[in-house]
Amino acid sequence: MPDHLLEVRDLSVEFHTAGGVVKAVRGVSWHVDRGETLAILGESGSGKSVSTAAILDLIDMPPGRITSGEILFDGRDLLRLGAAARRDINGRRIAMIFQDPLSHLNPVYPVGWQIVETMTAHGLPGARARAEALRLVTRVGLPDPAGALRKYPHEFSGGQRQRLMIAMALAMKPDVLIADEPTTALDVTVQAEVLLLLKELQQETGMGVVIITHDLGVVAEIADRVVVMNAGEIVESGPAREVYHDPRHPYTRKLIGAAPGKGEMHPPLARAEPVLSVRNVRKAYGTFTALDGVSLDLMPGETLAVVGESGSGKSTLARVLLRLDEPDSGEALWKGRDLFRLSPAELFALRRDLQMVFQDPTQSLNPRMTVAQLISEAWAIHPRILPRDRWRARVAELLAQVGLRPEHANRYPHQFSGGQRQRIAIARALALEPELIICDEAVSALDVSVQAQVIDLLDRLRREMGIAFIFIAHDLPVVRDFADHVMVMQRGRVVEHGTVRQVFDSPREPYTRALLAAGLDPDPDVQAARRAALRTERRAAGA
Amino acid sequence: MLTFIRKRSLASLVSLVGLVVLVFFLSRLTGDPTDLYLPLDATDEMRARFREIYGLDDPLLVQFGRYVGDLLRLDFGDSIRKARPAIEVVLEAFVWTLQLALVTMALVTVAAIVVGSLAAFRVGGFFDRVSGILSLVAASAPDFWIAIVAIVVFAVGLGWLPTSGTGTPWHWVLPIAVLFIRPFGLIVQVVRGSMISALSSPYVKTARAKGLRPRKIIFVHALRNAMLPVITVIGDQAASLLNGAVVIETIFGFPGVGKLMIDSILQRDFTVVLASIMVTALAIFLMNLLIDLAYATLDPRIRH
Incomplete structure (x- = not known):
């Protein structure tokens, strides 16, 4: 068997925590060769970053402990080398870049x-x-x-x-570059540029690249081979194309099935009287213009997706509509009343109609309150909605509605997973029976499979309760299966606004086309075709 | 950087002006200075004459103007006890206090940073536990009691060191040692906490992935970030020493501002008390400016 550039064999790592021993990875084996890109694909908690941390000696021991395995590099087992020898390899022969x-x-x-x-x-x-x-x-x-x-x-x-x-x-021109979620925090167009740069540099230097990601699109764009991890174990590995087109393991199938942007798009809604009508909103922070004349109409039960990269003003729009920030000018008619000109008392009464779900449920839920307290707090603030003796029953109902169990009511947020926490945040928003929920990147921090579940939940709530949504996202595929209308924003302006079919199938604006093109398709073949097209285009431009 | 200094100095100046106003009106609130300065059996004529000489019969605002004018010339009037300008008496004592504070804080800073960093490097290790207990004891020790015990043991019992005064370098050992203890204990704990969070930060992970030596990771990458909260505490502790370590200076008969202030209050040497307040206040304002500058030097994000 020929030697690989870097090979991990049968690696098991556990962490000794106050809650007991956590087996982070069990019997993990993979390798990478010169000039090759290996992707380690997994969701949060899958242990996808643990083996690379072991390679660079980044695991603190204690609490960590490597219970089995070897890491072969240059014919030597890294795990048997002393600290000085490991330092000599770190940064010089094997280097690493990180998510944030x-x-x-x-x-x-x-x-x-x-x-x-x-x-x-x-x-x-x-x-x-x-x-x-x-x-x-x-x-x-x-x-x-x-x-x-x-x-x-x-x-x-x-x-x-x-x-x-x-x-x-x-x-130091390393032989191996390990990239841990290198583009996760970046806008799609920037992500595409960074991945292209990595690829070019790999071609120049011939280094082996190990990329750790949760994103099938990144795998499709850059990886030759992929190993799929779940709960500390490798469930499947092979060439990226084969794994995508012919997944063997049920987990891989589930992961690929959950990739957004593959389902049916919503048919256009029938025209109706808008429930919210926003005209010409402007907002500047100092010299920075965050919103530059934004207008939109929202019909009852409509989902409007607002898509844009960082700095496009999409979050400012949400904050201004909820009066968390004051706009400089413009109007927002909610059932004929201008939200921007309401007195504090009127605004308070109206708050129950308009609710918000934030990006990070870990931060938006008070860690010292139980789920029951978090949800019923709304009724304490708006006392006329529900008598106190009915709170318990209603909390149980709401929890069931968002796919949690009534007995969850007495637990604290930290006892839930990220997806469950976002369900709690949604239950809290539902407590006041709002007519509009504004979701600011509500699924961006979640794993793909959880993302799909939360989006299904929101879609169901919309159908069953007729709630309208303004759904803010930086990612186009996420909104494709879910939105009725899509509004694309750039530098505080609306560059394109249309039905979901129109925006995805025949985008009019170059910026929308660029955004769509920069978004990565989970299918390696689609990405390969796009790259080929881009090369031809460039060659034509160069000739 | 220059704009930063200007901005911070301006902010300090505002508080300084506030203090000037406060001191003037507070000193008037404590009663008529005539009663303070003249003996109880002074005649009404003497009192009237005294008021005339010192302008105490002028409107309050005129007096305030005169007081500010005098301040700008650092003229507080004469010390009654020593029959010399009060400011001279105070500055003389302040130099002693300044030396004591600087030497003590320099020693505390170096020792606390080294001990705290090493404790943070192996959390829960032997060194961490020992230094944890010692620093807790040091931080909560009553210094007046330690001072007296130290005199009894080292000066009276063993006869190694002098009990009080300032003649030789040996005279400095006990005051510095006693003043050292409390800030040392406190700052070790702050350094340790701050270093633990710095050492677990992502940029330290990057430094490890780069293959840097532990010494470089601790003292170059982690320490500079960990110093920011530490500097605040160092400044605070140094300020309390500049204020005159009243108890310690009194116990060791050290001729600093703290002792001077106590003596002057006891003997109703009002001009000296006022001058001491203004001088130490000025010193503390300068000290805070220095802390701000140190902050800005260490952290580029504050400069911008």
Whole structure:
């Protein structure tokens, strides 16, 4: 059997916590070869990041313990090497980039210093390291490379920070690059650029790449082979195309089935009197214009998806409509009354009609309140809706409605998974029987399979209760199966607004087309065809 | 950076002006200075004459204007006890206090950072446990009691060190040692907590993935981030020493501001009390500005 560049064999890792021993991965084996990209695909808690942490000696022991296995690199078992030998390999032969580049770069040192440090730590003289840092930063495509080296991490955008992380990781021309969810926090167009950069750099250097992701689209775009992990074990592995088209394991099938953007689109709604009519809303923060004349109509029971990248103003729109922020001008007629001109008392009465579900249920639910308290708080604030003696029964009803059990009422938020917590947040929004729920990235933080469940739930609530939704998302495929109308925003303006079919099947605006093109399809063949088309296009442009 | 300094100084200046106003009116609230300065059996004529000389019969605002004018020239009037300008007396004592505070805080800072960082590096290890207990004891120790015990043991019993005064370097050992204990215990705990969170931060993970040595990870990557909350506590502790470590200075007969203030209050040397308040206040304002600057130097996000 030929030697692989890097091979993990039968690795088992457990963590000793206050709640007992957690077996993070069990008997995991995979390998990566030179010039190849391996994707480790899994949802949160699947243990997908554990084996790579073991490779770089990033597991704290205790509480961690490696109970079996070996990691072969260069004919040696990394797990048997001393700390100094491991340090020598880290950063020089095997390098890593992470999900959230802002927190993974040291905030108090200039980025140039941090890139140079990788090289000087491995013995390069300072002057050469500085010259090399300039070359790297130029290569990863940052504007004004010399100036960029002197700046601090907070002065860059998310995509630029990830480019800097890549420059830092590639400084010593490593043989293996491990990328842990490298594009998860980025906008789709930026994600596409960063993945393209990784691919180009791999072709230049011939390094092996291990990419850890929860996103089938990323696998389709970049991976040659994929291993699928669930609950600490590898359930399936093979070439990315084969795994996508012919999944063997039920879990893989479920994961592929849950990928959004494959179902039936909603037929156009019959015209009706709009329940909410927003005209020409403007909002500026200092010199930054967040909303630049936004107008929209929302019919009863309609789902309007508002899609845009960061800085497009989509969240500001939600905050302004709920008067969490005051608009500078414009009007928003809710059943004929202007939300922006209501007195605090009138607004309070109206609040029960308009509810909001936030992105991160971990942060939007008070950790010291039980589920029952969280849900019935709304009735304490609006006392005329429900007499106190009926609270318990209604909480149980609401929990059943969002797919939880009545006995969950006495538990605290931390005892639930992310998807369950979002269901609690939805139950809380439903408590006041609203007519409109604004969801701000309500499913973005959830795993794909959970995402699908929550979207199904919202869709059912809409059908059964006629609730209208404004559904804010940065991701187009997520809204495709769910929205009636789609509004695409860019820099505070509405660039396109139409039925879901019109926007997805025949987008009029170049920006919408760019967004759709940048979104990754879970099918490797579709992505390969898109890449081929892009190459032809470029060649034609170049010729 | 310059705009930052200007902004912070301006903010400090506002509070300083507030203090000036407060001190003036508070000192008037404590009663007529005539009663304070003149003996109880002074005649009405003497009192009237006194008021005339010191302008106490002028309207309050005129007096306030004069007081501010005097302040700007650092003129607080003469010390009754020493028959010299009060400001001279205070500055002389303040130099002693400043030296004591600086030496103590320098020692505390270095020792606490080293001990706290090492404790944080292996949480729950032997060193962490020992330093945890010791720092807790130190932080909660009553310093006046330790001072007296130290005098009894080291000065009276063993005769190694002098009991009080300032003649030789040996005179400094006991006051510094006693003043060291409390801030040391406190700051060790702050450093430890702050370092633990810094060491578990994502950028430390990056540093490990880069293959850096532990020493570099602790003292270059983690420490600078962990110092931000620590500096606040150091500043706070240093300010309380600058204020004059009243009890310790009195016990060790150390001629600093703390002792001077107590003596002056006991002897109703009003000008000296006022001058001490203004000088220490000014010193604490400067000290806070220094802390702000240290913050800005350490963390680029504050500068911008």
